[in-house]
Amino acid sequence: MANGIEESELLHPQGAPSEKPPSLPVVNPDGAAQSKISLRLLTVHNWVEAVYRAFDVPFPSGAGELAILAVREVSLKKKPQESSPVQGEIQPGAEQVPAKTAPPKKVNKETEITELEKGAANGSEGGVSFEAQQRKGDMAAHPTTYDDLLFCAWTDSTANAAQHLEVFECSIDAGRKGSDADALPLLCEGQLYHAKPGYHKPGKYAGEDIALHIYTGNYGKIRLVRNAAPRFRTLTSLESAYAKDDFKFCRIESNTTIHTHFSGTGDLVKGWSEGCTVLRHDWKSSRYKRFMQVYNSASNKNKIPYLVVSSQYVRLYAEWVSEVSNMPLPPAKQSVVRQDSLTKNPAFESNNYLPSFISKEFADAVKNLIDDLIEMADTLNRLPEVAEDTSKRLSRRYSVADVQLLFMVPRKTADFQKKSGQLRQKAKNLKNSLELCGFKLEF
Numbered sequence: 001m002a003n004g005i006e007e008s009e010l011l012h013p014q015g016a017p018s019e020k021p022p023s024l025p026v027v028n029p030d031g032a033a034q035s036k037i038s039l040r041l042l043t044v045h046n047w048v049e050a051v052y053r054a055f056d057v058p059f060p061s062g063a064g065e066l067a068i069l070a071v072r073e074v075s076l077k078k079k080p081q082e083s084s085p086v087q088g089e090i091q092p093g094a095e096q097v098p099a100k101t102a103p104p105k106k107v108n109k110e111t112e113i114t115e116l117e118k119g120a121a122n123g124s125e126g127g128v129s130f131e132a133q134q135r136k137g138d139m140a141a142h143p144t145t146y147d148d149l150l151f152c153a154w155t156d157s158t159a160n161a162a163q164h165l166e167v168f169e170c171s172i173d174a175g176r177k178g179s180d181a182d183a184l185p186l187l188c189e190g191q192l193y194h195a196k197p198g199y200h201k202p203g204k205y206a207g208e209d210i211a212l213h214i215y216t217g218n219y220g221k222i223r224l225v226r227n228a229a230p231r232f233r234t235l236t237s238l239e240s241a242y243a244k245d246d247f248k249f250c251r252i253e254s255n256t257t258i259h260t261h262f263s264g265t266g267d268l269v270k271g272w273s274e275g276c277t278v279l280r281h282d283w284k285s286s287r288y289k290r291f292m293q294v295y296n297s298a299s300n301k302n303k304i305p306y307l308v309v310s311s312q313y314v315r316l317y318a319e320w321v322s323e324v325s326n327m328p329l330p331p332a333k334q335s336v337v338r339q340d341s342l343t344k345n346p347a348f349e350s351n352n353y354l355p356s357f358i359s360k361e362f363a364d365a366v367k368n369l370i371d372d373l374i375e376m377a378d379t380l381n382r383l384p385e386v387a388e389d390t391s392k393r394l395s396r397r398y399s400v401a402d403v404q405l406l407f408m409v410p411r412k413t414a415d416f417q418k419k420s421g422q423l424r425q426k427a428k429n430l431k432n433s434l435e436l437c438g439f440k441l442e443f
Helices: 044-054 109-121 286-296 317-324 360-382 384-394 400-406 413-437
Strands: 023-027 033-038 067-072 074-078 128-132 148-155 163-171 184-187 192-198 211-215 221-227 250-254 259-261 277-279 304-310
Touching (some): 044 067, 044 148, 044 317, 074 109, 109 128, 109 163, 148 286, 163 286, 192 286, 211 221, 211 304, 221 413, 250 413, 277 286, 360 384, 360 413
Parallel strands (some): 067 304, 259 277
Antiparallel strands (some): 023 033, 067 148, 074 128, 148 163, 163 277, 184 221, 192 211, 192 304, 211 259, 221 250
16 A cells, blocks of 8 residues: 555654664564564554445545544543652652642643644654544434544655644534524534635635535535434434425535534534534634644645544544554555444435434434335225225324324325325435435445
C-alpha cells in the first residue's frame, strides 16, 4: 500500500521525518546477536486510514490531500498521571510532614479543550484517552453535548514520510430542530460524503471559506436521515418515519445548509446546530483558525472525503492498536470494527448494517409496515369488502389513528385503485429509505 500501513515499515508519529526503520538486536541466550527486528508505531493517522479501509472508502494519499473522519459518541479524557511522593505522605524512614493543599489552577475552557485535542492527536504519547459514550435519544431529557470527535489527516508527501493529524471536539448532531424543517436531519454513517469550503450565515459572518459544506456526489445534494420525531436524536418508533415527503425518512435532497462550522466552548450545543457538525470552538479562536487553515490549504479542498462512523461498532484508537499488535501489516480490514456490535439492516440479506441512531426495533417496525402496506394495496385491488376486513384486523396491531394515517382505507369503491397505488408508493419510499440509511461492510 502507498497509504502508510506497510509490511515491515516503521509507522511514524505525526510529523516525523522520513528515515529507515530502526532495528533492535535479537539476542540468543548465550548472548550472541542473531538477527534484527524492525519497530512499528501505529499512529492515530494510521487508525483513521484503517477506518476508511474498513468501509471501502478510498483514503487520499497524495501530497497535501486531506481526509476527514467524524466519529459519534466519543469524548476525550486526560489520563491520570503517575503520582509521586508529596508533602504529607509518610515515606519509609521519613518524618511525617503536614500536608499542604495547593490551590487548583484556573484553566481557560478553550485552553483545556485545546490541550485535550492536541494530546489526542499524539496517540499513545499524548496523555489523552478516547472514551466511548452511550447515545442518549431523548433531546429534552439529555440535551446534545460535544461528545463526538472530528479527525483531519493528511501528509506532506507520503504517509511513511510525514503524517499530520488534528483532532477537534465537536457535535455531529443537532442541538435542536430548525423552525422551518419538517424533521430533524442526521448525517448517515459508513457512506462517503465530500466537503468543500464555503460561507456560513453570510449576513452574520464574513467570509466565503469559513465553514465546510457537506455534500453527496455533486455539490448541492446530500443524503440525510430525517427524523419526524424531532425530540429524539434516535429513531426508535414508527413516528420517526412519518416524514412529510411521503415517508422518505432517508433521502438524497437538494440542500447546501449542512455545514461543519464553529460554535462555542460551553457544555451544550443548543442552537448552534440544527443539523450541522459544530466544533467546540469560537470562530475567532486559534483552534478554529487552525481548522480553517487545514482545509483551506488542502490540495483536494473542493472535494475532501468526509466519513461518519460511531464508536458503537468502531474500535477506538487504543483498542485497535491492542487488537492488531500481533497481526501482520497491513492489518485486516475488519480489525477496526467490532462485528458483534453491528446491527443488521432487515432490508438486506447480509453485509448491510444500521447506523448507531437507528434501532433494530424501528427497522423491524418499518419492515413490517412495508409488508402491511403491500398487503393492504393488494387487498384494495381485489375487493372493497376484503379491504374493510383487513383494516379491522390491522387496527389490532396499530392504533386507530395509525390505521387512518398509514392505510387510509377509502369509503368509495372508485377510489380503491388510486389508494392502492398510493400505499405501494409509501411502501417503496420506506424500503428505499431503509436501504439508503444503512452501510455495507465486506469482510
